[in-house]
Amino acid sequence: MMPISRRRFLRTTLQGTAGLSLCYALAAPAWSRDSSDAIVATPLDEHLLLLTGAGANVVAARGPDGLLMVDGGLEHRSRELIRVALEAASAKRVHTLFNTHWHPEQTGSNERLGKQGAKIIAHVNTKLWLTRRITVDWRPQSYGPMPAKALPSETFYKNATMSAGGEPVEYGYMAQAHTDGDIYVRFRNSNVIAAGGVASQDRWPVLDFQTGGWIGGLVAGLDTLIRVSDDNTRIVPADGAVLTRADLQAQRKMYFGIYERLVKCLTGGLGPEEAVATQPAKGLNPHWGDPAPFVAMAFKSLWGHFAPDA
Numbered sequence: 001m002m003p004i005s006r007r008r009f010l011r012t013t014l015q016g017t018a019g020l021s022l023c024y025a026l027a028a029p030a031w032s033r034d035s036s037d038a039i040v041a042t043p044l045d046e047h048l049l050l051l052t053g054a055g056a057n058v059v060a061a062r063g064p065d066g067l068l069m070v071d072g073g074l075e076h077r078s079r080e081l082i083r084v085a086l087e088a089a090s091a092k093r094v095h096t097l098f099n100t101h102w103h104p105e106q107t108g109s110n111e112r113l114g115k116q117g118a119k120i121i122a123h124v125n126t127k128l129w130l131t132r133r134i135t136v137d138w139r140p141q142s143y144g145p146m147p148a149k150a151l152p153s154e155t156f157y158k159n160a161t162m163s164a165g166g167e168p169v170e171y172g173y174m175a176q177a178h179t180d181g182d183i184y185v186r187f188r189n190s191n192v193i194a195a196g197g198v199a200s201q202d203r204w205p206v207l208d209f210q211t212g213g214w215i216g217g218l219v220a221g222l223d224t225l226i227r228v229s230d231d232n233t234r235i236v237p238a239d240g241a242v243l244t245r246a247d248l249q250a251q252r253k254m255y256f257g258i259y260e261r262l263v264k265c266l267t268g269g270l271g272p273e274e275a276v277a278t279q280p281a282k283g284l285n286p287h288w289g290d291p292a293p294f295v296a297m298a299f300k301s302l303w304g305h306f307a308p309d310a
Contacts, residue, residue: 039073039080041088044234044242045190047165049088054081056105056238059194061187062089063165068096070185070194071238072109082109094118096164098171099152100196101179102129102211104143105238111150122152123173126181129211136210138297172228174198177221178205180212186228194236195225199248201240202287204294207301214301215259222252254284262299266306275299 037053044050044059051058054073058081061068067089073081082094097113099106099122107130114120122130130151135142159172167189174182178197185194197205198221207213226248229235235243261280270278276299281291 039077039084041084044192044236047167048187048190048192049085050236050242051081051085051088053077054105055108056103057194057236057240058085059185059187059192059236060085060089060094061164061167061169062091063167065165066093066095067091068098068164068169069094069109069113070098070236071100071106071196072097072113074105075108075111078109078112082112096121096162098122098183098185098194099126100185100194100238101182102126102134102143103179103197103206103208104139106196107146107150110146110152114149114151114153119154120150120152121154121156121171123181123183124155124157125179125212126183127152127155129179129181134211136208138206138208138293170228172224174217174221174224176212176214176217178213178218179208182213182221184225184228191230191232192234192236193225193229195238195243197238198222199225199235199237199243200251200288201237201243201247203239204281204285204288204291205238207294207297209297209301209304214305215255215262215298216302216305219252219256219259222248222255226252254281258284258295258298262295262302263306265299266302272296272299 039051039053042050047062049060051060054077056071056073058073059070067085072078094113096119097109110120130144130146132145133142134144162169167187170186170188171183174184182196182198207215226245229245231245233245235248237243258280262275265275265278276292276295281295
């Protein structure tokens with residue numbers, strides 16, 4: 001691999017700033033979609049529900065003690081989301097909430113459920129982000145810090161297990177992928193995985209390099225999901241319809257191809273606008289919309305991994 005001098009790295013960084021602002025302006029923000037839709041509960045099986053319309057997909061598992069929820073939608077949809085979930089499950093309370101990462105569409109029910117006594121589980125990095133004010137280029141406003149009741153009350157580093165209504169629940173860390181705190185939650189008996197933002201269905205994802213995500217890690221995160229799934233597993237992404245293992249394999253191949261092309265751009269001394277202009281995602285998933293914002297973020301995500309200090 002061709003080394004990049006610090007001077008060249010800084011030059012390409014500065015040259016690309018203006019172009020990136022345009023790319024971010026073109027991006028369709030993930031947190032703004034579906035925010036006014038009706039919240040709908042759809043059974044995945046006799047124990048699991050998929051809730052849509054609150055800003056992101058939410059998986060709810062019912063049991064004798066109430067509901068376990070994976071992600072909590074946007075804050076302004078939280079009250080309605082919880083009401084719909086409890087009514088659909090004939091449950092009285094939510095006892096556990098997972099945050100698959102720190103983003104607003106995953107953590108919008110933290111404060112409400114935290115005040116009601118629910119246990120909130122997340123990776124330790126997610127909790128660390130939520131304790132501070134987060135400012136990223138792809139959001140028009142900052143986010144956080146969250147009050148103490150809204151912070152995850154239980155964190156982990158690598159993998160852990162629990163039981164919900166008699167069903168084994170496994171959850172694990174996907175390292176630096178979509179963010180640096182991405183986790184999956186697997187319901188073993190139901191053979192369903194809530195994958196958070198690492199998996200996509202209907203759009204190019206926000207690759208949040210400013211809070212630790214990067215395209216090589218996104219590929220590795222998909223490798224993790226493929227490893228813990230089988231051909232019959234249903235994978236619930238942050239947005240859109242349920243995926244299969246074959247869908248994940250196709251995404252993994254696509255992202256790795258983009259990754260390889262962007263590494264060549266970076267090691268060749270190109271800046272962000274120039275890398276986007278090479279169209280490394282040309283012809284890939286055209287129904288996802290313009291890939292330029294994703295490509296720009298993916299390119300910037302490489303800088304911390306491929307630019308040496310020398």
